[in-house]
Amino acid sequence: MSKKSRAVKRRRRCYLCGRNGNGDPLEEHHVFGGPYRMKSERYGAKVPLCGFRCHREGKESVHRNAAVALALKEEFQLKIMAEQDWTVEQFVEEFGKNYT
Ligand SMILES: [Zn+2]
Numbered sequence: 001m002s003k004k005s006r007a008v009k010r011r012r013r014c015y016l017c018g019r020n021g022n023g024d025p026l027e028e029h030h031v032f033g034g035p036y037r038m039k040s041e042r043y044g045a046k047v048p049l050c051g052f053r054c055h056r057e058g059k060e061s062v063h064r065n066a067a068v069a070l071a072l073k074e075e076f077q078l079k080i081m082a083e084q085d086w087t088v089e090q091f092v093e094e095f096g097k098n099y100t
C-alpha cells in the first residue's frame with residue numbers, strides 16, 4: 001500500500017553547482033573535516049559534491065578554495081545551531097571554532 005520509493009529515489013545533486021554526477025561522480029564532503037569528521041557525520045554536515053570539479057580539484061572546489069570552504073562551514077554552523085538550539089559558545093565547544 002504505502003510505498004515510499006518515490007522519496008528514496010530522489011536524485012542526489014551537487015550541493016554547490018546542482019550537477020547530477022554524470023561524468024564527474026558525486027563524492028561526500030564532510031563540511032567540518034579532520035578531527036571533526038565524525039561530528040560532521042553525526043550532525044549531518046555532509047554534502048554531495050562533483051568529485052573533481054567541486055570537491056577536490058577545481059579552482060572553486062571546496063578543498064582548493066578557502067572561501068568556498070568557509071562559506072560552507074558558516075552555512076552549516078548556522079544550520080546546526082538552529083537544529084540543536086545552540087549558542088555560538090556551544091557550537092565552538094563542539095566544533096572548535098566560530099565561522100560566522
Ligand atoms: Zn571533502
Ligand SMILES: [Zn+2]
Nearest residue numbers: 014017050054
Ligand atoms: Zn558540482
